[in-house]
Amino acid sequence: MSERTLEGVGVTPLSGVGSVVWYDQEVELSAPPAPEDVDADTERDRFSNALGTAREELQAERDRTAEEVGEDEAEIFDAHLQFLDDPQITGAVEDAIDEGLPAEHAIQEGFEGAIEQLEAAGGRMAERADDLRDIRDRLLRIATDAERLDLSELPEGTVLLAEMLTPSDTAQLDPDRVAGFATAKGGRTSHAAIFARSIGIPAVVGVGEDLLDIEADAEVVVDGEAGDVIVDPDEETRERAAASRDVEIRTDRVETADGESVEVAANIGTAAELEGAVAQGADAVGLFRTEFLFLDRETPPDEDEQLETYVEALDAFPEGRVVVRTLDIGGDKPIPYVEAEEEDNPFLGTRGIRRSLGPDSELFRTQLRALLRAGAEGDGDLAVMFPMVATVEEVDRSLEIVENVASELDEAEIDYAVPELGVMIETPAAVFMGEQLAERLDFFSIGTNDLTQYVMAASRQNEAVADLHNPRDPAVLRAIDRAVDAAHAGDAWIGMCGEMAGDPELTELLLGLGLDELSMSAVTIPDVKANVVETDTADAREFAERALASSTKDQVSQLLTDNT
Amino acid sequence: MMERTVTIVPEAGLHARPASKLVETANEFESEVQIAADGEDPVDAQSMLGVSSLGAEHGEEVRLIADGPDAEAALDALERVLSTPEDEYDE
Numbered sequence: 132m133s134e135r136t137l138e139g140v141g142v143t144p145l146s147g148v149g150s151v152v153w154y155d156q157e158v159e160l161s162a163p164p165a166p167e168d169v170d171a172d173t174e175r176d177r178f179s180n181a182l183g184t185a186r187e188e189l190q191a192e193r194d195r196t197a198e199e200v201g202e203d204e205a206e207i208f209d210a211h212l213q214f215l216d217d218p219q220i221t222g223a224v225e226d227a228i229d230e231g232l233p234a235e236h237a238i239q240e241g242f243e244g245a246i247e248q249l250e251a252a253g254g255r256m257a258e259r260a261d262d263l264r265d266i267r268d269r270l271l272r273i274a275t276d277a278e279r280l281d282l283s284e285l286p287e288g289t290v291l292l293a294e295m296l297t298p299s300d301t302a303q304l305d306p307d308r309v310a311g312f313a314t315a316k317g318g319r320t321s322h323a324a325i326f327a328r329s330i331g332i333p334a335v336v337g338v339g340e341d342l343l344d345i346e347a348d349a350e351v352v353v354d355g356e357a358g359d360v361i362v363d364p365d366e367e368t369r370e371r372a373a374a375s376r377d378v379e380i381r382t383d384r385v386e387t388a389d390g391e392s393v394e395v396a397a398n399i400g401t402a403a404e405l406e407g408a409v410a411q412g413a414d415a416v417g418l419f420r421t422e423f424l425f426l427d428r429e430t431p432p433d434e435d436e437q438l439e440t441y442v443e444a445l446d447a448f449p450e451g452r453v454v455v456r457t458l459d460i461g462g463d464k465p466i467p468y469v470e471a472e473e474e475d476n477p478f479l480g481t482r483g484i485r486r487s488l489g490p491d492s493e494l495f496r497t498q499l500r501a502l503l504r505a506g507a508e509g510d511g512d513l514a515v516m517f518p519m520v521a522t523v524e525e526v527d528r529s530l531e532i533v534e535n536v537a538s539e540l541d542e543a544e545i546d547y548a549v550p551e552l553g554v555m556i557e558t559p560a561a562v563f564m565g566e567q568l569a570e571r572l573d574f575f576s577i578g579t580n581d582l583t584q585y586v587m588a589a590s591r592q593n594e595a596v597a598d599l600h601n602p603r604d605p606a607v608l609r610a611i612d613r614a615v616d617a618a619h620a621g622d623a624w625i626g627m628c629g630e631m632a633g634d635p636e637l638t639e640l641l642l643g644l645g646l647d648e649l650s651m652s653a654v655t656i657p658d659v660k661a662n663v664v665e666t667d668t669a670d671a672r673e674f675a676e677r678a679l680a681s682s683t684k685d686q687v688s689q690l691l692t693d694n695t
Numbered sequence: 696m697m698e699r700t701v702t703i704v705p706e707a708g709l710h711a712r713p714a715s716k717l718v719e720t721a722n723e724f725e726s727e728v729q730i731a732a733d734g735e736d737p738v739d740a741q742s743m744l745g746v747s748s749l750g751a752e753h754g755e756e757v758r759l760i761a762d763g764p765d766a767e768a769a770l771d772a773l774e775r776v777l778s779t780p781e782d783e784y785d786e
């Protein structure tokens with residue numbers, strides 16, 4: 132039998148292979164008995180017992196989620212517990228019992244009104260309707276004694292398929308047993324997707340009705356990167372998926388085979404991702420984007436609010452480093468309280484440090500004050516880097532502002548510590564001026580997505596030039612090589628925080644180029660660490676030399692293929 | 696019966712955590728507590744369903760109405776919830 136691929140939306144860049152277990156949470160009710168055959172007191176007791184059991188279950192799931200996923204995710208259950216005690220809903224169920232319905236039918240009816248009420252309100256209220264369905268189904272299952280598939284005790288190598296998974300369902304999945312899950316409904320930002328990412332389970336959502344035709348016990352691959360569910364995979368597909376799952380999580384720092392230490396760090400966009408980064412074995416945070424603090428709000432975050440977030444990050448890595456990137460916005464990401472002119476070519480316009488030294492100088496100062504204070508307060512070692520730097524003057528002016536802010540804090544007798552300071556290497560100008568930049572700074576971090584875009588003059592967003600936007604192009608590799616040499620000549624360390632750093636196929640090449648740190652999305656850390664320990668630095672250097680001597684990206688790709 | 700008008704400070708509006716917190720607090724008091732969005736009928740502040748269906752957003756004004764022996768204390772406590780930014784809640 133040949134393999135068959137169903138397309139959905141991948142939510143974790145992980146693959147898994149296993150056999151299908153169907154999860155069907157719907158409880159079918161038979162027609163209710165005649166009202167005179169129903170004893171209201173008995174039914175009220177049954178309902179009240181179901182509420183009690185549901186409360187216990189929810190509390191246990193809440194505790195488990197807080198421990199294994201995170202406090203923010205666990206709060207979903209607080210709302211569930213409150214809905215469970217809601218007088219309006221319980222009242223409606225009790226009224227239905229008084230009218231002669233048995234408990235389960237009364238639950239069905241009592242919740243229906245509440246669900247409709249929220250759906251009619253629309254928007255974010257309608258999302259709450261899914262929470263109510265989740266609670267209703269739980270109560271129905273308890274009241275009817277329906278068999279509950281224990282999601283925390285699934286056989287090892289299970290691929291769970293369902294029409295939809297609720298947050299409570301997903302929170303129970305044990306990543307050591309479950310090879311992956313796929314759902315017919317749901318999107319990238321659904322609760323199930325968010326949980327899958329935090330606990331590192333391969334997952335594809337939104338596959339559609341076709342998913343429902345897959346039979347129990349069928350062998351399937353869940354490819355969370357491509358967003359595919361592959362039924363009856365052939366040998367090659369299966370092995371590839373299985374290999375990607377068998378990676379050990381290494382929480383210790385790793386060395387190459389010949390004993391060179393390499394820092395493997397995580398890129399994060401919000402404080403909520405810290406826990407996942409630690410769980411995947413990150414040594415540090417190599418890129419903490421701070422835009423999330425500023426987006427989707429009417430006024431900028433004040434110094435204290437920022438301080439708290441930075442300290443939270445530093446406390447999550449008491450033995451490691453946290454590299455915070457100062458605000459990197461441009462005309463492409465509008466913020467209500469920031470005046471940004473629409474620009475013809477925002478990626479070549481006022482963005483990153485250009486805004487911080489220009490129209491956003493107040494935001495920049497406030498952010499630096501918060502960062503310097505965090506440096507003194509947090510457990511880990513703080514490093515701060517500036518985005519989109521093209522000139523030495525920009526660095527000199529930024530360092531001057533850091534000094535100003537430090538003396539302000541000094542005068543006000545507020546504790547602070549000046550962090551390590553660095554720049555993102557994204558512009559060809561920064562590569563060419565690397566020696567002079569390194570003399571002034573402690574470190575560089577290469578942003579390969581932007582560096583590739585600017586070196587190749589090929590937009591990241593234009594499909595027509597996607598072929599040119601490839602970090603394996605020898606031109607990009609030579610830019611990286613130059614930046615590494617410049618950094619080391621000036622006694623600065625150099626890392627990489629673009630997508631390229633998280634591609635396990637490229638680990639040996641990047642170490643051969645001399646990078647001291649690799650920072651990536653947390654889920655790829657185990658793969659990259661596994662490759663670091665197998666790399667021999669001398670071999671890697673020789674391999675990098677050959678890649679640098681290539682004429683085309685195809686030759687580089689060929690070298691990479693031959694090397695594996 | 697006592698009334699008070701309060702502006703919603705949490706960025707999330709009366710959703711998610713702020714909504715949970717409000718309901719939790721309202722249930723700590725003996726008084727009946729209701730909450731009304733601008734020009735709308737009041738809903739039960741002790742009901743998650745009621746509060747969720749208000750859909751009140753950050754910056755909007757809501758009316759709090761309490762009736763009972765500890766009405767004033769209830770209004771004080773609820774005002775505190777509504778005027779505290781979400782990230783300053785005590786755990």
